[in-house]
Amino acid sequence: MGHWRHSITLRLSLAFALLATLVFAALGAYLSRSADAHMAELDAHELFGKLALTRHVGSREPTPAALAARLNDVLIGEHGVLVAVDGEKGPIFNWPDSPLAGQLAAAAGAAGETPVRLTLVGRDYRVVAGNVQTAWGETARVVVGRDIRHHTDFLDQLQRDFWLALLAAALLTVVVGILIARHGMRPVRAIAQTAGQISAGQLAARIPETDVPPELAELVVSFNAMLGRLEESFQRLSDFSADLAHELRTPIHTLRMQTEVSLAKPRSNDEYRDLLASNLEEYERLSRMIADMLFLAKAEHGLIVPQREAIPLLELGRQLFDYYGILAESQQLVLEGDELTVRGDRLMLQRAIGNLLLNAIQHTPAGGRVALSVHSREGMAAITVSNTGPAIPETALRTIFERFIRADQGGEGSGLGLAIARSIVLAHGGNLTARSSGEITEFSLTLPLTDSQPGIGEPQPAASSQ
């Protein structure tokens, strides 16, 4: 039921059939009327001929009897024609010589020179009537009728045949319509077939865009584009799984090795304690990595929903400097800019900017400089973390926000810090970019400003709760 209701083939065929039937019916009605009119015209022609003849004879013959005799002669051989001439004193002539002509004359009533149709004893007649001035000085009434049965029979037959033809044509249209629609839908089925064959393993397959009708080209192009996007994210996912396996395998391998070796022979308590402590450190790293991976996975699926509280950025910067500054023993730290406030998740922004800061401090040589600046730019808060030091090569910059990418080979950290920073910024509706030239490496982060005036000490509760 549902299938039929939605079948394009069936709907198209029915629509074709309905349209064809309507057109045929209209055409048929028109033809039938034309034929009818044509018959009426033929009949009228004949009737007027007989009327003229009767008048002519009536105005010449001297007596009614002579008139009747003359008309009898003239009308010999005429079938289906009725003629009645009535004088002032009664019927003068009837043709054929039967009561029928008299009845017709009576039924004709007030008929004139415009043909009228009337039915007499189950037969249809077309009738005209007129007066004639006889030679003997009388005004006689002439009624001429024509039996039109053969015409109506013909029209009825025509109509019957026509309706049968119409029915046959409608059925034929449905059948042919189904075939045509099926044929027309063939490219769609071909697309469906191709799509059906695509599995996760062969996302590289595409539907050919060349031999597709223009109506479907758009569909095919967007379908292929979707496949492209799917392929890309699948690729990323599988790369990611491979990376993840690698990153997890390394520490687990270490744990296993050292545990096995330690158990191979008896050791002192101190050695066991060392082993356990070392294991604990690895476990901690592992669980931190898992937590970070989970965070990133959630961010990728839009499941990271930052809370929106007012965050004064310079204050956040000071707090981060307090903490990470401890690591910058030989580098100069500079915090500068305007007191801007954004709405965001304190914990997440702390983490994002903290990761950038930590990254900068770790890559700044002794005597170098790390700066965090906060400015307003194009309606956004622009936070820049820059540091002096050797530039990051262009190729490394391109992938610097990818997971497990460490610009410096064998660098410390999980390789997730910048990826996390980026996903946090994106979740806040901002953007994070990196550039590196000469002696300066710069991470620029933008965040939407609060609606209220930036920079003017905001009376936000969160801002004063510190």
Next chain:
Amino acid sequence: MKILIVEDEAKTGDYLKQGLSEAGFTADLVRNGLDGMHEGLSGGHDLLILDVNLPGLDGWQVLKTLRAAGRELPVLFLTARDQVEDRVKGLELGADDYLVKPFAFSELLARVRTLLRRGRVREAETLALADLELDVLKRRATRAGQRIDLTAKEFALLELFLRRPGEVLSRSFIASQVWDMNFDSDTNVVEVAIRRLRAKIDDDFTPRLIHTLRGMGYVMEIR
């Protein structure tokens, strides 16, 4: 102090019990929600450590029943899922704190002590251990009578240790208490800060008071 542990994971439960017992608490362990509810209702415990994901009667239901029955003991719940909804739900149902698995045992211990201390002890204004003294109001530290200059953060760090003598403080706990950095980051900031604090209060004195427990954190005590 009696602590009730409701935890269905055998190993986790056993080690929780052992760890808490060795830290000086009396710990009872039950392994399902129903027993947890009965034990909790019967009273006599000062704190409940409740795993949320339990077979049969889950942690939420246990918590709800206890609170409905008017049991006001502090509840620390453990969850494996770091979902905001979970945390909010637990706190709304009347839990006092939560930890997401996997967590450091020292972290759990610190939270347990905080919960047990809450509203009970007025914070002392002067703290002392051996010959180290700290005047919290005057922000002054002395060791063996000698005045020691500390930065604000160093002072906060020392105060944290002195308020929790003998407790193992993990790096992330210290970072969160002293710097308000509430995420686990892979840095040695705390290590460096402790090294500096030691240089001021420990290196030139005996006995040493701040001890490193490798892999776990730091503890301040007289050994």
